[in-house]
Amino acid sequence: MSRTIPEQLTELKNFFEQKAEKLFPSVVPEAPVLGDAMAYSYHAGGKRIRPILSIAAAKALGKDPETIIPAALAIEMVHTYSLIHDDLPAMDNDDLRRGKPTSHIKYGEALAILAGDGLLTEAFRVAAEETGRGGISPGGQLHFIKKLSESAGIRGMVAGQVMDMEHPESKDADFLKQLHLRKTGAMIQLSCLVPAILWETPEKLYRALEDYGEKIGLLFQVTDDILDETATLAELGKTPGKDREQHKLTYLSVYGLNGARKLADSLLKDALMVLTNLPNPELLAGIARFIRERNH
């Protein structure tokens, strides 16, 4: 009877994509190619891990998951913009993402920049215009917009990106943590906090989701670094061992493979522990275990 975590994740992904589809602005009448470029990257096969976390967090609080869909979409649009800009020639210069041509390869660099700008700006429109359903107050909406801008911007993701660019050779464990708390951690943590932000939520529950979000954000990065070393080409969908070849600053370069595995176990344990403060934490617990055990 009971479904496996991968089955549940697929179900939650489908739930999100179906509900979010009508809110996604894929048609831009005055500039159709802009709408095409935005939709191309948004529909490029992402795992939707951030929306899934928001839905699971809503369930953990006993809230209706459908209410958080617009906020989850705003986060996923910000995530999509960040991938488009990260792939640009001046940044990571990647031609392929998930086996498909990146935005600037398909649409040219100028349109890729503008598609990213459009997705980021439109994410805030969705946040302002669509998150007020299901009894969410204007104060709750404003709180979400504030956290979205903090997590995505110069206190979060954009700062992390600059830290990564400016210190590629740094080998300090604390710097590595601070970098990942911002570069990927802030938006993952925000995803977990969505229901606690939109609804007025007791401090204890808010803190539990905040702590859980921080732990699994880091766990995600540590397991990413482990997989780059240990996974096969088929599992990873890209050449493994690239981090080491490029002398990248990773959890493996700082802790070694065994150290990174111990750190991952410890982050998982911490994440599971804070969840005991939530009413219905089973799904969030399953996701944390899945992130630790995944092979791609």
Place this chain on the structure above:
Amino acid sequence: MSRTIPEQLTELKNFFEQKAEKLFPSVVPEAPVLGDAMAYSYHAGGKRIRPILSIAAAKALGKDPETIIPAALAIEMVHTYSLIHDDLPAMDNDDLRRGKPTSHIKYGEALAILAGDGLLTEAFRVAAEETGRGGISPGGQLHFIKKLSESAGIRGMVAGQVMDMEHPESKDADFLKQLHLRKTGAMIQLSCLVPAILWETPEKLYRALEDYGEKIGLLFQVTDDILDETATLAELGKTPGKDREQHKLTYLSVYGLNGARKLADSLLKDALMVLTNLPNPELLAGIARFIRERNH
């Protein structure tokens, strides 16, 4: 006794810059160069025409101009980001702006992209976090964020940018108007609407500012095109006649010099006429006349 319009504009610019300074996020502790790059472009000598319009519109409605400063700052930050991204090699590829090296020349292309992303994201943080002063309701703040995202994004500025890129040889007057209503017009119109958006304002006053904003947004572009042909190098601060040399789609290429002058006069007349619906329209009227008569 009475000051000239240029004197008043300087005074309003100083008022804005002084009040906005403490709200501008120029220090990013984890990534100092990011804060530097954002501040460099923000302080690069812009005329602050958009904040001045917001202040003048507040005065026209008899509202306290200080209350609109955070919203005006958010708009100016979005304007600054758009200049950074427009100047990028993949876009207009400009090395100089207002006589100074552009962001990507000074900081490199990757950091210029991220400084733009940071300014855009941070503009929404300012909008969510700082616009609630002086009795502005959360509903008024949300209304502003919604209009900011619409005017800056795929219904406004970003769409206009793509229209400009995709159809550089089009010669149609209506296309030209639709392009400029979005590319520069939407954010100028929004600047005029700020007080009407933040405060609940009677429909008639809202529409008057909306109409005025549309007219002077277009007037600004028409006079820009005229000046490119008629101003001297010293007046313009850049080589005149460049539009014609590059066969750009401008109001002169569509209407000719005399036709463009007539259009400018007609837009000014329309702008002045709608202002009669406002309690204190004198400053807005002076700004409209100044835009028509300026020589740089």
